[in-house]
Structures are given as C-alpha cells and as structure tokens.
Amino acid sequence: MKIFTVQQLAEADKxxxxxxxxxxxxxxxxxxxxxxxxxxxxxxxESVPIKIICGIGNNGGDGLVVGRLLIxxxxxxxxxxxxxxxxxxxxxxxxxxxxxxIGAPWPTLLKGAEDxxxxxxxxxxxxxxxxxxLNRPPEGWVADLIHYINASGAxxxxxxxxxxxxxxxxxxxxxxxxKANYTLTFxxxxxxxxxxxxxxxxxxxxxxxxxxxxxxxxxxxxEAQLIDKEEAKNLYIPRKNFSHKGDYGHSMxxxxxxxxxxxxSLSAKAALRTGAGLVTIYSPECGYEILQSILPEAMVIxxxxxxxxxxxxxxxxxxxICFGMGAGISAATVKTFESLLKKTKSPMVIDADGLNMLxxxxxxxxxxxxxxxxxxxxxxxxxxxxEWKDDFDKLAKAKEFTNKYEVILVIKDAHSITVSxxxxxxxNTGNPGMATAGAGDVLAGVITSLISQKYEPLIAAVxxxxxxxxxxxxxxxxxxxxxxxxxxxxxNIGAAFLDLFKNDDRGME
Ligand SMILES: NC(=O)C1=CN([C@@H]2O[C@H](COP(=O)(O)OP(=O)(O)OC[C@H]3O[C@@H](n4cnc5c(N)ncnc54)[C@H](OP(=O)(O)O)[C@@H]3O)[C@@H](O)[C@H]2O)[C@@H](O)CC1
Ligand SMILES: Nc1ncnc2c1ncn2[C@@H]1O[C@H](COP(=O)(O)OP(=O)(O)O)[C@@H](O)[C@H]1O
Ligand SMILES: [K+]
Numbered sequence: 001m002k003i004f005t006v007q008q009l010a011e012a013d014k015x016x017x018x019x020x021x022x023x024x025x026x027x028x029x030x031x032x033x034x035x036x037x038x039x040x041x042x043x044x045x046e047s048v049p050i051k052i053i054c055g056i057g058n059n060g061g062d063g064l065v066v067g068r069l070l071i072x073x074x075x076x077x078x079x080x081x082x083x084x085x086x087x088x089x090x091x092x093x094x095x096x097x098x099x100x101x102i103g104a105p106w107p108t109l110l111k112g113a114e115d116x117x118x119x120x121x122x123x124x125x126x127x128x129x130x131x132x133x134l135n136r137p138p139e140g141w142v143a144d145l146i147h148y149i150n151a152s153g154a155x156x157x158x159x160x161x162x163x164x165x166x167x168x169x170x171x172x173x174x175x176x177x178x179k180a181n182y183t184l185t186f187x188x189x190x191x192x193x194x195x196x197x198x199x200x201x202x203x204x205x206x207x208x209x210x211x212x213x214x215x216x217x218x219x220x221x222x223e224a225q226l227i228d229k230e231e232a233k234n235l236y237i238p239r240k241n242f243s244h245k246g247d248y249g250h251s252m253x254x255x256x257x258x259x260x261x262x263x264x265s266l267s268a269k270a271a272l273r274t275g276a277g278l279v280t281i282y283s284p285e286c287g288y289e290i291l292q293s294i295l296p297e298a299m300v301i302x303x304x305x306x307x308x309x310x311x312x313x314x315x316x317x318x319x320x321i322c323f324g325m326g327a328g329i330s331a332a333t334v335k336t337f338e339s340l341l342k343k344t345k346s347p348m349v350i351d352a353d354g355l356n357m358l359x360x361x362x363x364x365x366x367x368x369x370x371x372x373x374x375x376x377x378x379x380x381x382x383x384x385x386x387e388w389k390d391d392f393d394k395l396a397k398a399k400e401f402t403n404k405y406e407v408i409l410v411i412k413d414a415h416s417i418t419v420s421x422x423x424x425x426x427x428n429t430g431n432p433g434m435a436t437a438g439a440g441d442v443l444a445g446v447i448t449s450l451i452s453q454k455y456e457p458l459i460a461a462v463x464x465x466x467x468x469x470x471x472x473x474x475x476x477x478x479x480x481x482x483x484x485x486x487x488x489x490x491x492n493i494g495a496a497f498l499d500l501f502k503n504d505d506r507g508m509e
Contacts, residue, residue: 002174002222006132007168012212032065040200050077055129063128064095070392079107121153129163143176158183162201170197170390193416195391224424230465248277248508249452252318258307260326261287263441268298270445273493312336312390324354341367347457348372351444370406377412425462429469433476438486443468470496
C-alpha cells in the first residue's frame with residue numbers, strides 16, 4: 001500500500017472533488033460517515049458517554065459530522081469546540097449549523113482551562129482537534145487540554161491523526177500530542193504510524209477508503225510503500241517442477257567465533273528453510289563439530305583460525321555470501337574481511353560484526369559490492385551513519401548512504417524499513433517476541449537464501465523482512481511473545497510461505 005505525503009493527500013482531495021463533481025462538504029460527509037459507521041459497529045448502541053472534542057478546521061468538521069450521525073442514532077453525545085481562534089473552515093461552519101438543524105444542544109465552546117469538560121475513564125473521547133492541517137505545535141491552554149485528555153484515562157479515538165502529531169517530525173518529550181488508543185485515518189496510512197518515536201501516539205489504526213481519485217493516487221510517487229501480504233505475495237517466485245538444487249543457488253554463511261557459533265547455524269538453517277539449494281557455512285575451526293552435528297543439511301568449511309576467522313579462503317565461489325554474524329572484530333578478522341570485500345564482486349549480505357567492522361573502518365565502505373544488503377539494528381545503524389536528530393533525519397541519512405554506496409539498508413526495528421536510494425519499504429509483520437537473541441541472524445539467512453534463488457537483492461530484502469516477521473508472528477501465536485526464541489522463527493518460515501496463499505485460489509505453484 002502506498003503511503004502519501006500530506007500535500008499529496010490535499011491534492012488528491014481537490015482532484016477528487018473536481019473529477020467526481022462533488023463538493024468538499026460532500027467529501028467530508030463521506031469520510032466522516034465512514035468514521036461513524038466504524039464507531040457504530042463497535043459500540044452497537046451501548047450507552048457509553050461520548051465526548052467529541054473538535055477543532056475549527058476540517059478535522060473539527062469531521063468531528064461535527066460524526067457527532068450529528070451519532071446523535072441521530074440515539075447515542076449520548078456531548079460536542080465541544082476548541083475555540084483557539086475566531087476563524088472557522090467553511091465545511092466546519094456548515095456542519096456546525098447542521099447540529100442546530102437536528103435540534104441537538106449547541107456544542108460547548110471551550111475558551112480556556114476553566115471550560116475543560118469533565119472526563120472520566122469510562123468516557124469515549126473522539127479527538128477531532130487537529131488533523132493533517134496542524135502547522136505549529138499546540139500552545140498554552142490548547143496544549144494543556146491535550147495533556148488533560150491524555151490524563152483522563154478515557155478511551156481516545158483520533159480522527160485521521162492524533163491531534164498535535166505532525167506528519168513530518170517527531171515530538172519532543174513533553175510536547176502536547178494526543179495519545180490515541182485507536183486512530184481512524186483517511187485513504188492511506190501516514191509514515192508516522194510506523195516510526196519508533198511517533199507510532200506510540202497512534203495506537204491501533206484502521207485505514208478508511210474514502211474513494212479519493214484512483215488515477216491521481218496511482219500516478220503519485222509514494223513517500224513509502226507499506227508491505228503487507230498483498231504486496232509480499234506479488235514478490236514470490238514460484239518453484240518449477242523440473243528443477244534441481246542447482247537452480248536455487250549456493251549460499252555461503254561466513255562468521256562465528258568461539259562461543260558464538262550458534263549465530264551462523266541460525267543463519268544457515270534459515271537459508272535452508274527459505275529454499276536455498278545448497279548452503280555452506282564458513283567458520284573458525286572450533287565450529288566444525290558443532291555445525292556438522294546440529295545442521296547435517298549444510299556443508300562446513302573451516303578457517304585456519306581456531307577460535308576466530310583469520311584467512312577466509314574457499315572454493316568454489318558461491319552465488320551469494322552472507323558475512324558477519326558472531327564474527328567478532330579482532331584485527332585478524334578485520335583484515336580477512338577486507339580481503340573478502342576486495343575479491344567479492346556479486347552482492348553480499350552484511351550483518352552484525354560485519355557492520356561494526358564497516359563502521360570502524362569507513363574506508364571499507366567503498367569496497368562493498370554494489371547492491372549488497374546491509375541489515376543494521378538501530379545501534380549498528382547509528383555507528384554506520386552517525387547520530388541523527390530524529391526518525392526523519394535518520395531516514396534522510398539512510399537514503400543518502402544507500403545512494404552514495406549503491407547498497408540496500410534494512411533498518412531493523414518493530415517496523416523494519418528497507419531503504420534503497422529514495423525508496424522506502426515499510427514492513428508490517430513482526431512482534432515484540434522477536435526481540436530475542438539471534439532473531440537478526442535468522443533474517444540475514446532468509447535474505448541470503450532469496451538472493452541465491454535469483455531474487456533481486458532489493459526484492460530479497462523486502463520479501464525476506466516480510467517472511468521473517470510473519471514467521472515470528474506464527475511462532476508467537478503458538479508460543480507467546482515471551483516463550484518464542486530465534487529458532488522458532490526459523491521453524492516457521494515454511495508456514496510463512498504457506499500463509500502467503502491462504503484464502504487465495506492461486507495457491508503455491
Ligand atoms: N485530505 C483528505 O483526504 C480529507 C480530509 N478531511 C479532514 O480534513 C483534515 C484537514 O483539515 P484542515 O486542513 O482544515 O486542517 P485541520 O487539521 O483541521 O486543522 C488545522 C486548523 O487548525 C489551525 N492550526 C494548525 N495548527 C494549529 C495550532 N498549533 N494551534 C492552533 N491552530 C492551529 C489551522 O489554521 P491557521 O491558524 O494556521 O490558519 C487550521 O485552521 C484532515 O485531517 C481530515 O480530518 C476530510 O474531511 C475529507 C477528506
Ligand atoms: N518489537 C518488535 N517488533 C517486530 N520485530 C522485531 C521487534 N523486535 C525485534 N524485531 C525483529 O527481530 C530482529 C532482531 O534483530 P537483531 O537486533 O539484529 O537481533 P540479534 O542481533 O539478536 O540477532 C529484527 O529483524 C527486528 O526487526
Ligand atoms: K485528530
């Protein structure tokens with residue numbers, strides 16, 4: 001699903017009104033009507049006190065429409081208007097008058113702290129103060145009102161955006177931003193729904209299709225792509241009946257050191273479970289017996305170093321090399337990594353200590369084969385890019401980095417983001433149970449395996465991140481967030497593939 005900027009959405013709004021021959025008030029009625037429907041379906045005429053807090057722009061207008069429809073359906077509704085200015089948007093005003101027409105009590109005007117409504121934990125608050133038109137931080141008593149709503153303990157449903165949340169910057173601690181339990185948004189999710197410092201304000205969310213002009217949206221370049229099952233399914237390459245292991249490539253997993261052999265075994269097993277034809281593990285000597293015993297399907301080549309990698313030499317050349325898990329960063333390992341970078345021409349996957357070596361030796365960056373996939377978690381990314389001001393600055397720096405070195409970055413997080421040039425792909429699978437040792441090693445193996453099966457490195461990164469998260473979700477559904485470990489993610493990669501085609505006639509070919 002495409003994620004658009006606020007400017008694009010405003011433009012789509014205009015184009016829709018023109019092409020569909022409707023008024024903006026009709027579009028507001030359509031959009032807010034869908035919000036009403038969702039609320040009505042959930043509340044099912046329950047007599048919960050509903051308090052709608054409206055601004056004076058179109059977000060407030062939406063709040064008024066929702067209020068009118070709820071009143072007409074017999075709900076117990078109080079409407080408040082935050083009178084931070086005398087200005088009103090046109091569609092706000094016409095819907096304000098419509099409240100009078102249905103004979104409902106006039107909305108209460110809030111002019112300062114003394115007017116704040118009583119709020120109770122059992123209230124259902126609809127936040128329609130600011131939407132995507134927020135253009136400066138809320139101040140004074142309006143900021144106090146936002147903090148007051150948050151502190152009430154009431155269930156908060158935000159329309160379009162939690163009020164006070166900007167679409168292009170992250171709040172500072174203490175800023176006035178509604179902390180919604182649920183957000184109902186129009187047409188497309190917003191980038192801030194997926195970033196570490198902003199997602200917490202959004203709560204759960206749902207996207208309502210308000211029928212904005214399809215042609216405009218299809219042609220508009222996406223600010224980012226959200227990768228869900230629909231998108232992931234389209235990336236899948238079916239396996240042919242008449243094929244052999246050579247068709248699915250040879251993955252080589254290089255890494256490990258004394259006490260950290262488990263990492264490469266997880267990557268290698270993940271590569272096998274993702275469908276690589278052949279997997280070779282290249283390890284320090286101390287890993288030999290362990291690896292041969294726990295993973296008979298993989299071949300093992302050992303380095304001359306007993307406890308760490310010292311002189312990486314192998315034959316024949318694999319289709320793709322994954323480097324770094326558990327490798328450590330001793331001087332000898334750094335040196336042999338440098339030679340490996342110099343002699344490798346095809347795209348690699350670089351993870352963990354491979355990334356740390358790149359950060360400590362910035363001169364190595366230009367040696368990375370083009371189109372390689374780097375998989376940093378936030379700390380590794382910071383070592384690689386330097387500090388960033390906020391999540392937006394982080395993404396800008398990541399784009400610059402991938403452009404400069406012609407590589408692909410998978411920024412691992414709750415919503416991992418694959419960055420390639422100016423393109424962002426946001427993953428929508430995964431769960432907190434994956435915050436467990438070795439989960440990242442598994443992802444590196446899945447990406448490597450897909451590249452060896454001839455997926456383009458960018459597609460491999462995006463698809464692997466989806467499958468890895470889905471495998472984690474399936475593992476969590478059986479074992480709980482607490483009970484699952486990285487090996488369970490590996491064990492459910494197959495189920496993640498099968499899930500792609502569940503409820504779909506196409507099936508896995
Ligand atoms: N696009 C779509 O697809 C559709 C969008 N729709 C809805 O429209 C919403 C956008 O509406 P919007 O543009 O009127 O802006 P909105 O968010 O109501 O608030 C801005 C108002 O507040 C003001 N203001 C700003 N910051 C302020 C501050 N800190 N402190 C004080 N004042 C501040 C600013 O005025 P200013 O003072 O800057 O002149 C302006 O008046 C959108 O989120 C969705 O709900 C649907 O109805 C139909 C389909
Ligand atoms: N809360 C979470 N929600 C979704 N995915 C998560 C969460 N926490 C971690 N993950 C995923 O688990 C993996 C953890 O990787 P990493 O931190 O490198 O672990 P390790 O170094 O132990 O292997 C990443 O792919 C990350 O996206
Ligand atoms: K809002």
